[in-house]
Amino acid sequence: MPAAVRGGSRAKARPSPKTAPKAARQAPAARRAPVTEHRGLSPRLALTGAVAVLALALGVTLATGHRGQRLASAIGSGVDGRFGAAGFRLKTIEVQGASPMATADIVRAAGVYKNQPLLGLNLTTLRKNVEQVGWVKEARVVRLLPDTLVISVAEHRQLAVWQHDGRQFVIDDHGQVIKEADPARFARLPLVVGEGAASHAPEILPVIAQRPRLIGQMDALVRVDDRRWDIRMKDGSLIQLPADGVDGALMQLERLDQRSRILELGFDRIDLRNPDVVSVRPRAVQALQSQTLAAPAGARL
Template identity: 55%
Template sequence: MPAAVRGESRVSARPRAKASAKPGRGRPVAPPRGPQAASKLQAAGHAGLTPKQSLIAAGAVLTIAVAAVLGTGGRAEMVGQGIAGGIDRAFGALGFRLNAVHVQGASEMASRDILAATGLYKDQPILGLDLEDMRRKVMEVSWVEDARIVRLLPNTLVIAVKERLTLAVWQHAGQIYVVDQHGRVIPKADPARFASLPLVVGLGANEHAAQILPAIEARPRLKDKLLALVRVDDRRWDLRLKDGSLVQLPAVDEEAALLQLDQLDQRSRILELGFERIDLRDPNVVAVRPRDGVLPGQLVAGGA
């Protein structure tokens, strides 16, 4: 056999020695990957294994595959990319794919925004989902106060949320918003769809509404006549009634003033007498101003 010549040196080409068949020597054999592994796992599924048994079998395959990769080099990169993708596909072949998403604790409007934020799609490999990253996306939805995500194998995801409670419609500086129980604006909430919520008006009205609204709710007669709560100088409230009357509350102890108003209404129907203004700012005096200077039912001079 001719010699291989390079420069002045001569090296005879010799046939390579055959690889030893003894255990522990020679080149390690890579485990089956990709379609082969998937087909084996799928075959296990067709063999009548339960989902739990299939999960155990697939887990064993994953362990062997990771061990082989760590022994042949490539390590973190291959484990992070090739193996992860291959295992996702393998488990998907066994039925571990997203088939149902249940959103709990959210209204219909909020549920739509939550699902859109997750970016989930049908038949997505369920084991490859990053639940922490998904929770972060859900928490960015303006409706959501808190969220928890649970993976129910083989094919279901549960997104349990605590939704921000709508408290009032807030009007300020020519804009109208829906605010939650903490006075924070819910950006995606359309005020037109929350006509049943009380209307609060003015600077600071959103932040202080939660303090007075329960007292209003506890007095149905007043609530039925109420048009809006107006925050005055961010210190106190005026109650604007549907008939145009104005009830002025004090800056402190507004609960006592509302109780006084309720008692007067039960005794003398003060809210039905058509006063232009009922002033409760002084706890010792209730001052009223008739509309146009004439009390309802009172005769005008001359009988006119």
């Protein structure tokens, strides 16, 4: 048996504020920066000029064929610059729906920076980059002119800590590893151990969670030969579950506990692999042989 060792909300990430117009200091786009006065073109003049440039680009593209693609790209950069001069530059990033632990990873994946032209951002590419973050289930990205980018995400629910080959990982409710999550910060999550434990954990953990007395004393779920589970209790005792019919086996355990308070008295091992026979090995030193409680098939214990 492998050894086991235990290790949403709205958040804002904004660029750092400028201290004074004469001594502007660059800061990450994840902190807020106040909108400062611009001495360039007014937004109205910039917009009018940009429309004129776009019309010219379209005409040149139609007249020059493929050469116009390169020219249009260069003109597009000029349009971004005009809008940037008018104040449409990134000052604030708002991350919505992410936990504090996930926010930094999301901002890093977005790859944007302070004073970047806001209208030049490719929102589709940005959204795909954010959705590559292990925390993120899905994302939505919106521009709020003149200077704010909003990233709204839905996070995967953290289900358990998975231990395998001497390493630990946080897994979500689909059994997928959240690569950015630090297992040491999720000590309250159930521990599942062994090969195949991650992919099968979403099946058994909801069943165990329906039994507060059991899960309150459970230390880990150990996957055996990628076929079935053993429940290792905090006091070192073991409950062996069958490969099939886990819910029925746990109902047998509940009836046994109601009758004899076995979970409180302690035991060395309870074998539930046979649906017709529940075998209990007491922990007492004087009990040298296993006690066997036998019942006909389908009978209530």
